[in-house]
Amino acid sequence: MTLDHESRDLVHTDVHDVVHVGPVYDAELVDGGAPTGVLRPPLRHRLASWWQRSPRVPRAFKSRAQAVQALKHAVVAVLRSPFRFLSAVARGVVVVVRAWRRWVTVRDYRTAAEEAAKLADKFTDIRALTLFRWKVTTAVTVAAVVVMLVADVLYGARALWITGLAGAVTLAIAGRRKDGSPGRKAALAGPRTLTWTMDPQVLVDAFRDAKLIGKDETLRLVERATRSGDGWAMTVDLPATRKAADVIKHREALASALAVDEVQLIVERVRGAGGHAGRVAMWVADSDPYAKDSPPTPLLRVESWDAWRPVPFGLDPRDRRIDLPLVWTSLLIGALPRHGKTMAERLAAAGLILDPHARLYVADFKGGKDWKACEQCAHRFFSGDDTDHVLMFKAWLESLVVDVQGRYARMQQLDDQICPESKITPAISRDSSVDMPVTAVIIDEAHIPLEDTTTVEVDGKKVKLGDYIGDLLTWLVRKGPAAGIVVIAATQRPDSNTIPSRLRAVLGSRFALRVMDWRDSNIILGEQMNTRGYDASTLLASHKGVGILRPDGETSQGDVLAMTLRTYYMSNHDWQTICQRGRALREAAGTLTGHAAGHDTALELDHAAVVKAIGSSTGDEADMMVGLAEPLASVVAYLGDDIDSRAFVPTAELIDALGVEPTAFGRQMAELGCGSRRERIPADDGTVRQVRGYFTADIRAAARNDGATDGAERTRHRARDNPSQRTEPVPSAVTGRKPR
Numbered sequence: 001m002t003l004d005h006e007s008r009d010l011v012h013t014d015v016h017d018v019v020h021v022g023p024v025y026d027a028e029l030v031d032g033g034a035p036t037g038v039l040r041p042p043l044r045h046r047l048a049s050w051w052q053r054s055p056r057v058p059r060a061f062k063s064r065a066q067a068v069q070a071l072k073h074a075v076v077a078v079l080r081s082p083f084r085f086l087s088a089v090a091r092g093v094v095v096v097v098r099a100w101r102r103w104v105t106v107r108d109y110r111t112a113a114e115e116a117a118k119l120a121d122k123f124t125d126i127r128a129l130t131l132f133r134w135k136v137t138t139a140v141t142v143a144a145v146v147v148m149l150v151a152d153v154l155y156g157a158r159a160l161w162i163t164g165l166a167g168a169v170t171l172a173i174a175g176r177r178k179d180g181s182p183g184r185k186a187a188l189a190g191p192r193t194l195t196w197t198m199d200p201q202v203l204v205d206a207f208r209d210a211k212l213i214g215k216d217e218t219l220r221l222v223e224r225a226t227r228s229g230d231g232w233a234m235t236v237d238l239p240a241t242r243k244a245a246d247v248i249k250h251r252e253a254l255a256s257a258l259a260v261d262e263v264q265l266i267v268e269r270v271r272g273a274g275g276h277a278g279r280v281a282m283w284v285a286d287s288d289p290y291a292k293d294s295p296p297t298p299l300l301r302v303e304s305w306d307a308w309r310p311v312p313f314g315l316d317p318r319d320r321r322i323d324l325p326l327v328w329t330s331l332l333i334g335a336l337p338r339h340g341k342t343m344a345e346r347l348a349a350a351g352l353i354l355d356p357h358a359r360l361y362v363a364d365f366k367g368g369k370d371w372k373a374c375e376q377c378a379h380r381f382f383s384g385d386d387t388d389h390v391l392m393f394k395a396w397l398e399s400l401v402v403d404v405q406g407r408y409a410r411m412q413q414l415d416d417q418i419c420p421e422s423k424i425t426p427a428i429s430r431d432s433s434v435d436m437p438v439t440a441v442i443i444d445e446a447h448i449p450l451e452d453t454t455t456v457e458v459d460g461k462k463v464k465l466g467d468y469i470g471d472l473l474t475w476l477v478r479k480g481p482a483a484g485i486v487v488i489a490a491t492q493r494p495d496s497n498t499i500p501s502r503l504r505a506v507l508g509s510r511f512a513l514r515v516m517d518w519r520d521s522n523i524i525l526g527e528q529m530n531t532r533g534y535d536a537s538t539l540l541a542s543h544k545g546v547g548i549l550r551p552d553g554e555t556s557q558g559d560v561l562a563m564t565l566r567t568y569y570m571s572n573h574d575w576q577t578i579c580q581r582g583r584a585l586r587e588a589a590g591t592l593t594g595h596a597a598g599h600d601t602a603l604e605l606d607h608a609a610v611v612k613a614i615g616s617s618t619g620d621e622a623d624m625m626v627g628l629a630e631p632l633a634s635v636v637a638y639l640g641d642d643i644d645s646r647a648f649v650p651t652a653e654l655i656d657a658l659g660v661e662p663t664a665f666g667r668q669m670a671e672l673g674c675g676s677r678r679e680r681i682p683a684d685d686g687t688v689r690q691v692r693g694y695f696t697a698d699i700r701a702a703a704r705n706d707g708a709t710d711g712a713e714r715t716r717h718r719a720r721d722n723p724s725q726r727t728e729p730v731p732s733a734v735t736g737r738k739p740r
């Protein structure tokens with residue numbers, strides 16, 4: 001656009017009323033081509049950008065930090081050089097002596113004769129040649145000594161020094177470190193710890209020893225070892241076709257090759273613009289990074305928090321803060337007792353407590369003091385594990401189902417500017433007129449309601465209370481997040497019978513503290529996570545509050561599959577302070593409601609609407625179990641909801657879980673119309689194995705057929721035929737079902 005001329009104009013609003021409106025510019029569009037040169041950055045900037053990006057410019061010249069690091073490396077290299085020279089000379093002596101021995105013993109000629117089976121014929125020749133070479137050796141040695149003596153007489157000690165130095169340099173060159181140099185791999189190597197930071201060749205050897213790269217492959221150093229926190233960081237590129245994911249999977253082997261404990265070795269894939277599938281960032285801690293005290297939660301230092309902001313959850317081994325997003329997702333926490341579940345759950349809850357607009361439903365099935373403090377700011381609260389509490393929890397969930405449906409209906413009425421998608425936004429969640437606050441459902445010991453066997457009537461059908469609660473929770477976790485419902489559940493029984501697979505499948509974020517075995521770890525973190533290098537059963541008992549987080553979406557450390565972290569510490573006193581602050585904030589904002597405000601009203605519910613909403617699938621399993629003969633009943637009980645989500649279950653797993661005699665078990669299953677078959681399944685080490693087992697489709701079919709016939713009659717019949725091979729009923733401890 002080119003400005004033609006500038007003119008001042010007066011606008012006449014009225015004959016007598018003249019208003020001065022300032023300069024008015026007249027312009028016309030002309031085709032002047034692209035504004036070349038005008039928008040180009042100055043040469044200086046282009047040069048600087050090229051300098052930073054060019055792979056030809058050494059890293060040390062690109063930034064001050066890297067220059068300092070390079071200088072440090074240079075100083076270390078200079079200081080180490082005398083020792084490296086001496087060891088190279090020693091290796092050179094070995095090389096030369098070995099070469100001489102080969103020559104003087106006529107090794108090549110002898111080997112050729114041996115291979116041709118003509119050693120006896122050639123013996124005289126070999127002997128003559130050996131003798132001759134010994135003579136040459138003696139003559140050369142005598143000549144060398146004579147020359148040295150003459151030189152010493154003629155030129156003094158200087159000649160000896162120069163000759164000695166030249167000889168040492170020659171030996172050092174012969175003995176320099178390279179593949180195949182003698183003595184490089186001592187049978188009993190000394191400690192390798194930290195030598196890799198100085199000598200990348202040691203790192204390459206470690207990768208080879210751990211079988212992460214081949215014999216002829218090598219690593220490309222992207223970033224030299226640098227000091228980072230209480231450890232050393234380094235970035236390497238694997239050879240083409242090798243994957244960073246495999247290094248993460250075999251971290252333990254690499255830790256062994258580097259002679260460090262696996263908790264000290266952190267391996268991450270570098271993602272995004274600066275990374276690729278074969279780029280690995282490693283960090284090796286000087287000592288166990290989890291063996292120190294967790295710092296207090298940073299939430300203590302804030303007056304209030306926005307529930308939409310990810311909540312400070314813990315620190316990774318490099319002491320980098322990990323924030324966990326909660327809104328639009330849900331969280332499952334699982335662990336053995338006394339390993340920090342409640343602490344982790346309270347940390348997540350603290351962020352929501354400090355937001356006066358967030359509404360809290362706290363169901364404490366533990367019944368202790370842990371949650372008492374947040375009673376003062378919770379919209380709904382109870383503490384206890386009686387059936388009455390479970391029934392109250394059921395009523396809450398039903399009311400929340402109705403609430404979520406109401407929220408979606410109201411969102412439809414809102415205009416597109418306020419609600420662009422069918423999701424609540426921060427502004428909607430804080431607008432009291434639409435009544436859609438972020439609502440957190442916090443459940444401690446979530447297995448208690450899910451295992452409740454009380455019979456309740458739902459839509460005229462008798463079902464187990466636990467199953468119905470499972471359905472309600474599944475619906476809420478699936479539909480609730482977009483409407484602002486955040487479910488945070490903690491359990492010490494993360495087995496497949498307790499947390500139904502349909503519920504687990506929809507829980508977004510997972511946090512596994514220490515568990516008993518890899519199966520429990522996979523139940524919390526997701527299928528096959530142990531084969532990808534994430535197994536919470538490998539965490540140490542002494543590591544309280546340390547767990548593997550599989551976040552739903554991005555955390556403060558970017559888009560990672562999972563990470564190990566140590567949760568912040570929140571003492572009871574700090575927890576009480578946060579809860580008091582939460583109450584004060586709600587009082588000030590006028591958002592104190594329900595239980596905290598002393599209004600624990602009975603819930604008016606349209607039960608039919610709830611049942612219609614969740615589309616009850618409850619009772620299927622119970623129906624299937626009726627009249628089933630053993631061991632089929634035990635197998636169905638053991639699988640629980642997994643009977644729908646898993647395609648195949650190995651026989652070994654069933655024998656292990658049910659504690660039955662293998663031969664009798666196989667025969668009885670076959671009699672019930674469910675024969676074992678072979679199937680290829682991935683093993684723990686990533687390979688595929690062929691194992692015997694049962695397809696869940698076969699188990700279901702057998703269960704249906706067996707349920708339809710008179711199972712009890714058949715069981716009696718079998719027991720009479722062969723009493724010694726009767727399979728014992730599965731104890732409740734094995735099936736994970738709690739008798740109530």
Ligand SMILES: Nc1ncnc2c1ncn2[C@@H]1O[C@H](COP(=O)(O)OP(=O)(O)OP(=O)(O)O)[C@@H](O)[C@H]1O
Pocket residue numbers: 293294335336337338339340341342343344366492544545546566567568569
């Ligand atoms: N990040 C942490 N740092 C230090 N100690 C921790 C941390 N997290 C938890 N702990 C300690 O671990 C112990 C157990 O914690 P917590 O009560 O949260 O476990 P839990 O798994 O909920 O136990 P339960 O099974 O009894 O419910 C407590 O003494 C707590 O102080």
